[in-house]
Amino acid sequence: MRPSRRAAEEMRAVSLERRVSKYAEGSCLVRFGDTQVMCLASVAEQVPPWLRGGGRGWVTAEYGMLPRSTGDRMRREASQGKQGGRTMEIQRLIGRSLRAVVDLKALGERQITVDCDVIQADGGTRTAAITGAWVALHDALEWMRARDIVKAPVLTDHVAAISCGIYRGEPVLDLDYAEDSDAETDANFVITGSGNLVEVQATAEGKPFSEEELLALMGLARKGTGRLVDLQKMAVE
Amino acid sequence: MRPSRRAAEEMRAVSLERRVSKYAEGSCLVRFGDTQVMCLASVAEQVPPWLRGGGRGWVTAEYGMLPRSTGDRMRREASQGKQGGRTMEIQRLIGRSLRAVVDLKALGERQITVDCDVIQADGGTRTAAITGAWVALHDALEWMRARDIVKAPVLTDHVAAISCGIYRGEPVLDLDYAEDSDAETDANFVITGSGNLVEVQATAEGKPFSEEELLALMGLARKGTGRLVDLQKMAVE
Amino acid sequence: MRPSRRAAEEMRAVSLERRVSKYAEGSCLVRFGDTQVMCLASVAEQVPPWLRGGGRGWVTAEYGMLPRSTGDRMRREASQGKQGGRTMEIQRLIGRSLRAVVDLKALGERQITVDCDVIQADGGTRTAAITGAWVALHDALEWMRARDIVKAPVLTDHVAAISCGIYRGEPVLDLDYAEDSDAETDANFVITGSGNLVEVQATAEGKPFSEEELLALMGLARKGTGRLVDLQKMAVE
Amino acid sequence: MRPSRRAAEEMRAVSLERRVSKYAEGSCLVRFGDTQVMCLASVAEQVPPWLRGGGRGWVTAEYGMLPRSTGDRMRREASQGKQGGRTMEIQRLIGRSLRAVVDLKALGERQITVDCDVIQADGGTRTAAITGAWVALHDALEWMRARDIVKAPVLTDHVAAISCGIYRGEPVLDLDYAEDSDAETDANFVITGSGNLVEVQATAEGKPFSEEELLALMGLARKGTGRLVDLQKMAVE
């Protein structure tokens, strides 16, 4: 049995709360159980230097955690003078995931930065961040459209993400922290609304895993992201 | 007339929401109007090196802002590789303010760090942070007391803070961002529950100010912190 | 047709040259075609602070590139004052991959660091690094065994890695730089000698990919790592 | 009695020595007793990016201490790789204080930087720095005027600063290090030649202070800055 008493295919309660910021052009507070991530999308009329003059835009993400968003207080990255490797990995993943469903040409030479800041962490912060960042990005694009800044559709699909893992020998969906720190295999899946894969990252934490196990996890993940996309649709309607 | 249509002595709606964190030993989400600061207190069984062996504890604070907590997105301090001067000034001020009402001997060789992270900024983040941090600190000390980690009372008084300023020639209480960026003089007062001063910081943004103006601001501040202390009392009862 | 005129399942010439260092306890210069990575394993009689006293050892990796190992000169990370996100991601991946086939208890409280420095880059540096690092690690462990520093077997299996991708609609094995920069999907597989998966990282560079495509890539990767493990066996015999 | 045997209202010997640099457009070595600060003003024909094109200039300050300007050697900030919070606070304060008496429009799009480097520290370095920096700034502006770089008067008033404190229960003027480290309350006042306040910073080091005490300190400070402004006048005549 899972520590949370959930069934193997059972996700935690997920909520996507929009318009949580007075300033950001798009915003979403996403909750996967006790995990809470604030996703704030900011529009800028300038792209990074290496993209200038090419007529294409850019979507990127930054990720951070409040020092006491976790069980033990972590050192603040700003006072340490650098972002850790895990932070960089995650913010690169969020950015790639969003770009997979964005038509950068239709965006024009503009940049949207989605800041994903973890208010409380209980496992799955990166997948919650991707799922919520899509909503913030959607709203920022709506904001631009309402002002005729963009004309053609920029978003080409939904994108959502979920973690799965082999916990005590059994594939389970949506790991919380207690499971995550104990799982033999931990996998994150980023999947579009039409069911295609954007990113698969599976890692053996303990012993290596088999292809069958990976496929079982992928099956769970498809169900999970299917539900997440439904929630995104309800949220933005 | 103030942009917010408030009367000169009128504060914004203030709320102090406790127990907003699953992990922190004490926590408070403080709101001064649209300004929101998450204050999370963490207890550690170790003091900084320069205090070891002296039998006294330490209380300190760290301050940060979400990059899009403001009207224009700021660069993330963690990715810039250092905390700015304003950040350092504010976190030092919060720490000093809290220590003014703490008996460090009664705390014993332990450290409490209060992380004050601005979720949304609309002026007065440092004064909101001090006011909310007191609640988080209070609850962390209650948590310690319930576990017999400390025995004697550690908190000696309340402490709260408020900003005032000369806006279009008139002294007003609790500046929001629109007023703050336009005020001729900007002052922050940190005052204890018994009405004594812990810190006074008054700055001429435009033309220098007179002693009378400073006294007028101090009078407003006393009323403000009096009400804030009342709210703290209601919150922790 | 691939730019290199290779067949879809054809790997580049791979070589694993041992004992390329006068100093390192284990060393291997690995070549995947024009990609060259120097892997040097260093033994230290001390583990990181968070592992001390637990009776277990640690295996870690660091990754770097000579500034002109690539077509355009990159800025030197040492003079920039920080390692980039890609560097951190890769060195974390190499370390995890090696630890998946190491019995950290049998290693005892010691650390082995494998430095993987790219002398020349033509795609696939991280997978070449993992494959060569296993040889360097093997030799460092032999060195320890010859001196009775470790007694029980520490390595539990082989581990090797290869990249695959969808290039112009077709799954191909072992991408070189020309293919990598043009591939629609790029995947790295880390697989043990017994055929189990240690890490799967698949990324849609352009449009999302299907489960079938992922499975096709995995099939290619299995063949590739099978051959790499054979080469490792020949090398260390 | 004060450790220095001075009367409560008695300042240390103050000197303002001009033209101490072969290169700086304005310069002043200021001494408050054993405290010595070298103030060097540099004129640049360029303002920071955020001011460009606005027709206004900028005055700023930087502050540093020689590592052995103090009783115990401090670590050199340049070798630590960052300026501490205290340094940043002080240099921001000096810059604000100078700008309070400068007509930035009359200055035109130019920047004057006043470097305040503490050669020897015995308390009151920030107030000495402000007092001496005014002289250096004055001379740099005279240098510009002599070359017709500026035409209209740029300086609108004098500005000087002094510290006061409650020492063993009594308000005293111009704290030296022995008093400063022992004072219950420590306050810095920045006051113009016409007697208006530019900045008030009062801090309870031990127990909180009353409004009466603050007013007593302010009374002392007015006398002190009055005398400092007289010394500035004599110096620049």
Next chain:
Amino acid sequence: MRPSRRAAEEMRAVSLERRVSKYAEGSCLVRFGDTQVMCLASVAEQVPPWLRGGGRGWVTAEYGMLPRSTGDRMRREASQGKQGGRTMEIQRLIGRSLRAVVDLKALGERQITVDCDVIQADGGTRTAAITGAWVALHDALEWMRARDIVKAPVLTDHVAAISCGIYRGEPVLDLDYAEDSDAETDANFVITGSGNLVEVQATAEGKPFSEEELLALMGLARKGTGRLVDLQKMAVE
């Protein structure tokens, strides 16, 4: 007798292997015995900001060591966040040595950077780097000439470098690590093909040395660099 059993005037086996990089415009792997340095020259069509518009080019160098190029593993400079003083000294020396034989006007507004990365260190890495960097620079200039990027000759002479030292009272040529760490005096000479001096750096490691000793070392160095220049000539013919 020297630890290496070499005669006092005997250099180690030196080799200069060209065209060791697929990408660099000029490249040389230089070996002085077990010391191996990869020298890669990169051409850029832009000079540093302080040279722009002056019609002159720039030649510079960067230096690094693989962490396990030495007997004990060193910390990686990229992960430490800064280059050490020794690294900076050496790369400045290499750059100055090369510029002494370059006509920067004939180069035009372009920059050549020679990266000198130590693959294995056994003493004399900086002198090997200078000697090999000349070859890499030569080839990069040939590459430019073949493309009519430069027309007039840019290189004005050869330049090579060698270390000498007083080892157990006797002047010896080309110190290896065992001698270097034990020598009383250590000197590096950078000498042109025509026998003139570009740089002399002589350091008393133990007791101070006499003028006669310096002259004896210089005599040895002249012989050494004479042979190195012959090897450069053979290499580039």
Next chain:
Amino acid sequence: MRPSRRAAEEMRAVSLERRVSKYAEGSCLVRFGDTQVMCLASVAEQVPPWLRGGGRGWVTAEYGMLPRSTGDRMRREASQGKQGGRTMEIQRLIGRSLRAVVDLKALGERQITVDCDVIQADGGTRTAAITGAWVALHDALEWMRARDIVKAPVLTDHVAAISCGIYRGEPVLDLDYAEDSDAETDANFVITGSGNLVEVQATAEGKPFSEEELLALMGLARKGTGRLVDLQKMAVE
């Protein structure tokens, strides 16, 4: 003729002013003409980690320049976040020079740090610093001796330094800034009281130099350091 109208062998006016610090155990303000360097020696009862337990002490130096010690204001190293290569080179040179005349065993497990801060720079700051640092070191050792912290003599000789150069074809002694920036060859000599060489650093700024020229410079330098040692003797008597 030299810009300063000095004869070729003529040094600038040199002064060595002792006891210029209230705190440092040894101190000297050294002037070579308009070059002024404050040298402050600090005694610590702890050696760096790599020396602990060996019964030997350490002498080291740090070097810095006030930002406007030069004709054009330089950026402050503390605010740039790192010391430049030139700074590191110079402080390493000063440390080595002092250690050449110190018996580290007689010093015992203690460290003396000499901070050399340039108040005003007009060429020759590193040689002035070495000459003045010897005086500060001497006085710190006297201070220790008076307190019986050291017993046996620690200083084994004097050490002084001077720069020379080929200016408009002629060897001249003690370059000032105007000469230094125009000299073809620039050399620094560190010489003991008994006339032995501690460090020779000669650099061709323009065209390479001959052995005869180096010897001519060395002859000048011997005269210069002879006079500097005489001044040191007068200063400490």
